[in-house]
Amino acid sequence: MGKTSFRHIVIGLGGLGSAAAYWLSQRDGGDVLALEQFELGHARGESEDHSRIIRKTYHTVDYVRYAQAAYDTWAEVEAHAGEELVVKTGELNFWPEVTTLDETAFNSAMAACDVPFERLSAAEVSRRFPQFRFDDSIHAVWQPDGGLLAASKANAAHRRLAARQGAVLRDNAPVEAIRQINGGYEVRAGGQIYEGEKLILAAGPWTNRLLAHFGLSLPLVVTQEQVSYVTPLDAAPFTPERFPVWIWMIHDNYYGFPIYGANGVKIARDRFVPTTAETRSFTPDPENEAQLRGFLERHIPQAAGPLLYSKTCILTHTPDTDFVLDSLPGHPGVFCVVGANHAMKFASVIGRTLADLACTGETAQPIEAFRFGRDALRSTE
Template sequence: MTEYDVIVLGLGGIGSGAAYWLAKRGAKVLGLEQFELGHARGESHDHSRIIRYSYFSPAYVRLAKEAYAAWDALESDTGEQVVFKTGGLDIRPRDGAIPLEPYAESMRACGVPFERLDAGEIRRRWRAWRIDDDIHGLFQPDGGLVAAMRATAAHQRAARAHGATLLDRSPVTAIAPSDGEVSVEAGGERYRAGRLVIAAGPWTANALAYFGMRVPLEVTKEQVIYFESRDLESFAFGRFPIWIWMDDPAYYGFPVFGEIGAVKITQDAGGKPVDADTRGFEEDPEITARVTAFLERYLPGALGPVRLSKTCLYTLPPDRDFIIDTLPAHPNVSVAVGAGHAFKFASVIGRILSELALDPPGRVTLIRAGTETSFKIDRPILQMEAPPKTYMV
């Protein structure tokens, strides 16, 4: 039996962030990952994830400020750039399903600069948009992307440099709480720690079951598509922003970034429910067809042969708010669920998990962001048998 201060279950984007912040604080940390580090079976694998201040509530905007600061700290610690600003455009038809006003109002309330753009100005700045005059947008210059795989690897490297032990191919197969401690079996070994952090992404339900807890989470199989666009130049990094089409369906995309040399575009939350263990990895032709039809209409220059489509999982609470909390009956066990939009927050959620583990009740950052109640694991919607689903972007 080996003893640690904290065990982190799962080393995807969030668990790697937690291992980093915990080890940096001086805790003796063990991170356990069931597959190889950097694997493609969870939620965090790919070259890029959007980061933005533009959110529909001031609490998320404040959390985004904390997120940028956490990435800055990782960059200073490792000397590696992981956040790349491209500018961010939220764009929508006048009758689009997602109103822009809450996004504008939240940024205004938090002192985040942005511009309102009409269709003419959008076409003037980015000639690739073929949009009618009824379309308008918000532009926020600090929007951009986090180099996801690179950021997760940087968290892991820095966690190890601060003394953490990170084990891959070590599936956790038993967890037993006892006397304010937790013992965990993984890869044929038993480990004991004062605290446990659950960062299991699509496998969260399995981990919570050891504590007799059930939370309504839907796991869906999403996909991103890399197009060898016919007008690659218009989508060059530094020329084209990240963007989100604020309607139902919602689409989003990136400029050319990373070694693939293609334009990444897809639909948000367009995937079907799956089981994380039995899911397939094949392309969903319905998503590809919807994205292609969208591009034919609004961004035809982005179209071209599909270089690659990659599948990936979302773990969705019904309100699409995160879960970041300790378990009510086990205050030494904390959990984070990313709700399909958490990579941008992976480092700050890791920091919050370190606060929950090391400074109980540990809600400093959650309180500063105004999110101390909205991310609770026992919030009313998570107690409902058949909760209504709202998957805002």
Template sequence: MTVEFDVAVIGLGAMGSAALSFLSARGAKTIGIDAYFPAHALSSSHGDSRLIRLGYFEDPSYVPLLQRAYYNWRALEIRLRTEILTTTGVLQVGAADSKIVAGTRASCEMHGLAHEVLDKAEMGRRFPAFQLDDDEIAVLDPQGGYLRPEAAIAGYLKLAAQDGAVLHFGERITAIEPGDGGVTLRSADGLYRAKKAVVATGPWIAELVPQLKAHAVPIRQVVAWYQPRDGFATEPRRMPCFLRDEGAGGSYFGFPAIGIDGVKVGRHAHFRERINPDEPNPPVNDADTALLDGFISKRVPAAAGQRVNAVTCRYTMLPSEDFLLDLAPGNPNVVVASPCSGHGFKFTSVVGEILADLALEAATSLPVAAFSFDAMNRFECGARVTDIPLG
């Protein structure tokens, strides 16, 4: 006998776990299914810390979603009685006309967000961990900080279970079959019937959403941790989280010494190497460590002590590097969430709400028009992400 659910959520990483929690809290009969186990190393939802910031350089249109995300993160903390979001401030560093710095200032000014603009001398006085060139500045977002991804996912799954959700781990959904009034999900272990399905499977999303085969591309990402040379300058009260624009050299992100491994840094999208999501993450190599060692020595010298750890994970990129939150073309009973593109975790708490809206109401009042299949298909660029060679 096949049990029928109101909504089945496939993939229980950041977005799937949040969606399951919001759906279950609204009284929906839910099941969450994941091929692996929470916050596993083949996903994009682990690694101790994720940045959160309000002055969003990518596009000011993200700010209202971020404001809702902050509200939802604090609501999650209250319900869990634990800290998920820690405020340290976030520094955006680079040339005044760089994408990160200019974009952050524009976003803050458009939405009236608190921020400070600091020159090299002021940075040296207040935040001595960083090294700036003479013509560079920094924009401080005082409400920025970091999230604890493993705690967030575990918390959402705990709340979903408390609200009645059924959880299946170690089970891979191989097909979603449309039918009258819903969908049938197939796995090696059986069949599941649901009125709606939410697909949030990260690097595997194209397996269940064929419209994304030419668009959603998993790539390799590397981060490293360093024991700082100057533990005083790199502790969280004196070293905010940061983003740094290196122009043609890409953009970097980092965190103060918030754990035993020290200061964490990475380059956004790293070398943009396409990977096979069904294979283990490629190991860290000398080119990876040379890149990150060189960056931290030059730009955050106070942190450039011994490298104690380096790991690979993965991003799932869309050509525009935006999100995708929409009903599947031709199947309104399937909600698609491929929202990361390397910058999505901070939005988890609002994306979960959006996915619940789409599954239960087929619409949301939150501003997501830019994250539709139509918007994705309209996007044009000279070098598509799908042209990235396998590394």
């Protein structure tokens, strides 16, 4: 059966777990086991698709600094993998007159971290990017470092490099039991028994299933979301060189991407439809498709060609929208991470942070807001 005792066991090989396995294997090579309940790269979770937005536009200084570290960390992974994972297109955040989001907080946090940005009128946006059509009540903030992360490629790169560095990756190995033993933890998964000194739980919507082994739970909400890929009437204006990633800055925002990975632009809207990992649907909602098409027809009409395809996904949310990135109460050797719906852009630096914590017990990254014991996570109802 091979090796069964490891210094580190990572549970979950989506975006965050794959990154943790990679950064742990940088330090401890063959002393890392990573377990995935399904096949590697499966589409049942949160982190697989051609692209995710990567950005430095955040509402707090700590998030902006963590985003800056994310860019630096991805650059290291790109160099190691020998492939491009971050495509800088620039980012446009569109601010309507009425929104519950605080533009001043975003701009102040970027300014405090020396992140360049410009505030553009609707007319200025039209001159630079004639693909967009907005009336004068709208303005935008342009940040040139924004772009897309090649999510599925990045996850695969983390796993490939981890295995090359000696990590053992096991798929189709759902966790059946975890118990504390002298010097660590015993994990029964896929019919096998493993021992590990440290555990990292990176299970997304299945997090509470793992926490139950420790008598714990978190007040997490899983939602079903949907993206559509649409073939533009003319592809040329929508390449990454000419069309930026963009976000409509309201709570249930629209957002979109240039053509990348599929022969269409990608558009989505946060809808926050409650579901579970077990009950979610893989069938796209025609009403959502119609909403997305309506937005394109009004504001990006050249992109509103034939629907290429739509797909559903699920996301895991915390009550305050901040990550969970900490050891478990009473279990200093067990670390839990929850991405809170916006972690993929941070995946590699989160994996590196988890490796810091597991190997040294500390990290230089700004993670105080992500602690397990914060007020927003105290309710388990």
